[in-house]
Amino acid sequence: MFNLKQYNFKNYNISLVIMVVILSSIGTFLVRLAQQEGENLFKKQVIGVIGGLLVAFIVSLIDYHFISEFYILLYIVNLILLVLVRLVGVEFNNSRRWLDLKVTTIQPSEFSKIFMIIFLAKMYTILREKMDRFYVLVLTGILMGIPTFLILIQTNLSTSLVMLFIFVIMIFAAGLSYKIILPILVIGIPLVGGLFWYVQQDFQVILTNYQQKRVIAFLNPELEASTDTIYQQGNSVEVIGSGQLTGKLLTEGIDSIQGGTYVPISESDFIFSILGEAFGFIGACVIIFLLALIVFQCLKAAKHASDRLGMLIATGIAAMFMFQVFVNIGVTTMILPNTGIPLPFVSYGLSSLMSSMIAIGLVLNINLQRKRKGGNT
Numbered sequence: 001m002f003n004l005k006q007y008n009f010k011n012y013n014i015s016l017v018i019m020v021v022i023l024s025s026i027g028t029f030l031v032r033l034a035q036q037e038g039e040n041l042f043k044k045q046v047i048g049v050i051g052g053l054l055v056a057f058i059v060s061l062i063d064y065h066f067i068s069e070f071y072i073l074l075y076i077v078n079l080i081l082l083v084l085v086r087l088v089g090v091e092f093n094n095s096r097r098w099l100d101l102k103v104t105t106i107q108p109s110e111f112s113k114i115f116m117i118i119f120l121a122k123m124y125t126i127l128r129e130k131m132d133r134f135y136v137l138v139l140t141g142i143l144m145g146i147p148t149f150l151i152l153i154q155t156n157l158s159t160s161l162v163m164l165f166i167f168v169i170m171i172f173a174a175g176l177s178y179k180i181i182l183p184i185l186v187i188g189i190p191l192v193g194g195l196f197w198y199v200q201q202d203f204q205v206i207l208t209n210y211q212q213k214r215v216i217a218f219l220n221p222e223l224e225a226s227t228d229t230i231y232q233q234g235n236s237v238e239v240i241g242s243g244q245l246t247g248k249l250l251t252e253g254i255d256s257i258q259g260g261t262y263v264p265i266s267e268s269d270f271i272f273s274i275l276g277e278a279f280g281f282i283g284a285c286v287i288i289f290l291l292a293l294i295v296f297q298c299l300k301a302a303k304h305a306s307d308r309l310g311m312l313i314a315t316g317i318a319a320m321f322m323f324q325v326f327v328n329i330g331v332t333t334m335i336l337p338n339t340g341i342p343l344p345f346v347s348y349g350l351s352s353l354m355s356s357m358i359a360i361g362l363v364l365n366i367n368l369q370r371k372r373k374g375g376n377t
Helices: 014-034 041-059 064-070 071-089 107-124 132-154 157-173 177-198 211-218 230-240 246-253 271-303 310-330 349-367
Strands: 090-092 095-099
Touching: 014 041, 014 090, 041 090, 041 349, 064 349, 071 107, 071 132, 071 177, 090 211, 095 107, 107 132, 107 157, 107 177, 107 310, 107 349, 132 157, 157 310, 230 271, 230 310, 246 271, 271 310, 271 349, 310 349
Parallel strands: none
Antiparallel strands: 090 095
């Protein structure tokens, strides 16, 4: 578990840690700008960042092979937590996603992503010689589908999509046969188009009424501009644009930042709007560049991993970060339909932050063992 002699600490990815610290520090500052009078989000985020970095360091010293040995237990714990959310979870803004632990609340769906990355990586390592069999796709698809469905009915469409993206990227990285991939693409692409049409109809049963309105509002902004399904994104675009090239913070001061009152949930799902207002186009590009570097570092760790298990875990983590960054920025800039998802290391949310820090800890551990020979467990 903590056999430090097996690690080459020359491979400890300090640059990755520095990027995470910079992003988390900027995110904490943006949360302070976004919080309303009487809220205590800033202090909570500071504690979360410090605690998260400590957790990342501890996880980085725990052999990922050891963690993966508990893949079945992690899967069961994952399901138990998601079922508890359904039964006794805390409801907020018409969504039941949290468990009240009295001292704090947690969002199990955030940790579900990490649990399932480890679970799938272990499964695809065990089944490595059978990736040309259709039943592998069906089996792992069902096992992934159960927690994904429990997250969807919370309602949490965005995290469900993250789970789906992780599954697709990981099974592709695991070497799913093209004999299976090509027929799926031929059948799947028209099905996705049909599904997109279906969810817009009055008789559809997949999305909630609220989620359906968001999709329709995105497709017809000129018809829905006055409704609450689109104005949040419209305000976000205005706030980002007001930052212009260099942002208001340097030219007008901290009191000029108004996005926290103008854009609902600006401290979390719409933190990018505060970023654009405060630091402008240049600052936004810097943050996007740092996030892209983190994804690159995860893919680099996957490439140089000592075995298949490490490669798959790092690939799954890269997929998780990449999808969340794309969707969060896409929503705040009105490129995508409005669906709440945090920006890794930047948005407020202790469960999201802790999940991301655990993911970084796993990548760091994989990198520590990059020169270790053998082992496909």
